[in-house]
Structure formats: structure tokens, C-alpha cells
Amino acid sequence: xxxxxxxxxxxxxxxxxxxxxxxxxxxxxxxxxxxxxxxxxxxxxxxxxxxxxxxxxxxxxxxxxxxxxxxxxxxxxxxxxxxxxxxxxxxxxxxxxxxxxxxxxxxxxxxxxxxxxxxxxxxxxxxxxxxxxxxxxxxxxxxxxxxxxxxxxxxxxxxxxxxxxxxxxxxxxxxxxxxxxxxxxxxxxxxxxxxxxxxx
Numbered sequence: 001x002x003x004x005x006x007x008x009x010x011x012x013x014x015x016x017x018x019x020x021x022x023x024x025x026x027x028x029x030x031x032x033x034x035x036x037x038x039x040x041x042x043x044x045x046x047x048x049x050x051x052x053x054x055x056x057x058x059x060x061x062x063x064x065x066x067x068x069x070x071x072x073x074x075x076x077x078x079x080x081x082x083x084x085x086x087x088x089x090x091x092x093x094x095x096x097x098x099x100x101x102x103x104x105x106x107x108x109x110x111x112x113x114x115x116x117x118x119x120x121x122x123x124x125x126x127x128x129x130x131x132x133x134x135x136x137x138x139x140x141x142x143x144x145x146x147x148x149x150x151x152x153x154x155x156x157x158x159x160x161x162x163x164x165x166x167x168x169x170x171x172x173x174x175x176x177x178x179x180x181x182x183x184x185x186x187x188x189x190x191x192x193x194x195x196x197x198x199x200x
Contacts, residue, residue, distance in 0.1 A: 023075035024117060037135050038105040039064070041194055042080045045103060045131075048189045049082060049181075058184075060084040060100075067094040068102075070125045076118060078102040079133075082183065100183045101129040119143075123150050129182045138195045144182050153182065158195040 022029045042064040049062035064080045081099035083089070088097035102122055104114040114132060122130050123145055130143040130150055138158040143150035156176055164172065178188040 022077060023073070024113070024121070029113075038079055038107065041105050041133055041135060042103065044194045045080055045189065048193070049187070052184065052187045056186075059086070060184075063095075068099060069094065069096045070098065070121070072121070072125060074121050074125070076102075076121075079105045084183075098126050100127070101131070101181070102127050103131040103133065105133045105135060119150060123148060131179075133194070135195070140179065140191065140194070142179060142182075154179065156191045158192050 046062045046064055049060075052058070053060050053062070060082060062080060062082050065077060066081065068076050068078060068081060070076065078099070080103040081095070082101040083095060083097075084100050085097070088095050090096055104110070104118065106114055119130060119132075126145065128145050130145075132141045132143070133139070140156040141152060142154045142156070144153045145151075154176060156179055159167075159175065164175075167175070177191050179191060181187040181189065
């Protein structure tokens with residue numbers, strides 16, 4: 001694992017460690033700093049996971065915006081990830097290994113990768129659960145890893161009052177307002193809470 005990562009990093013000897021970049025299949029990809037909206041969404045999800053871990057004395061941690069060195073040499077910085085093994089952390093708090101869950105918040109500059117090659121590589125490395133969040137449309141897609149591929153497990157939307165009032169009774173009955181976390185089935189994350197601060 002480490003040899004692949006070290007090789008990838010050796011390709012960029014002049015890289016500033018403070019630069020925000022990812023390595024995708026051997027290609028260094030610069031990324032813009034996360035917008036405030038991304039950070040707020042990540043913080044909302046973090047708070048739900050963290051409270052659950054503390055309440056139930058679970059040895060796991062949710063971490064926003066941390067470098068993740070995957071076993072195949074790819075380097076990503078998901079908006080949030082969940083780690084259940086302390087051995088995956090190095091002395092700098094970076095992750096060497098596979099998170100159990102990753103969350104990516106879409107932006108115009110990242111959406112293609114988040115829904116394309118990064119999604120494929122998370123699956124290839126064995127990330128069990130992958131959430132893709134669109135802050136503009138207030139949608140969340142939750143994928144679970146089955147036989148090496150992601151399968152859509154649930155699609156969630158945060159409705160404002162006007163949207164909800166426009167739904168038929170049968171459509172309202174189908175609305176799912178809480179996400180059941182696959183890797184922690186007793187944890188439910190409120191969809192509206194993630195987006196309630198959002199204004200267009």
C-alpha cells in the first residue's frame with residue numbers, strides 16, 4: 001500500500017504540502033478550496049455521526065476534509081469520511097487505507113469526477129457506502145457497495161413547504177425524510193437538517 005502511495009507522491013517533489021490536490025490514477029489534480037456551503041453540509045453530517053458515536057461509545061470517527069491515501073495509490077480529499085480503525089491514521093492525522101463511508105458535495109468544478117472516476121475508484125478500493133450531495137437541488141444519493149459496484153440504495157430530497165404542498169397524497173407517502181446509514185443501521189440522519197440553513 002505505502003509503496004504505491006510513496007511512488008505517486010515522488011512524482012511531485014516540488015509540491016507544497018499545503019496545496020490542495022488529489023492524485024487520480026497517477027495524475028495530480030488541483031482542486032479549489034471547498035465553499036462555505038460544502039463545509040456547512042459536511043458539518044451537519046459530521047454532527048449527526050459524532051453524536052451517535054459518542055452516545056453509543058462506538059470506536060469510529062467522522063472527519064471532514066482530510067487527505068485519504070487509498071491502497072491503489074490514489075489520493076482523495078472527500079468532503080467527509082468515516083473511519084472505524086485508528087490504525088489507518090498517520091502521525092499527521094491523514095488516512096492511509098479505505099474509509100467505510102465517503103461523502104462528496106457536488107460543485108460545478110467537481111461534479112464530473114465525483115459522479116464518475118472518483119465514484120469508480122471508491123468502489124474499486126472497497127468504500128462500503130458513498131453519499132453524493134447536490135446542495136443546489138437539495139438532493140442526496142446514497143450508494144452501497146455490492147459485489148464491487150455501487151448500487152443506488154436511496155434518493156432523498158429536502159422539500160420546502162411549497163414543494164411538499166404540490167405533491168399528491170401518494171407522493172407524500174413515498175417521501176423519505178431520514179437516511180438510514182448502511183454501515184450503522186441504527187443511525188438515521190435527518191435530510192431536512194442537512195439543508196435547513198440553505199437559501200438560494
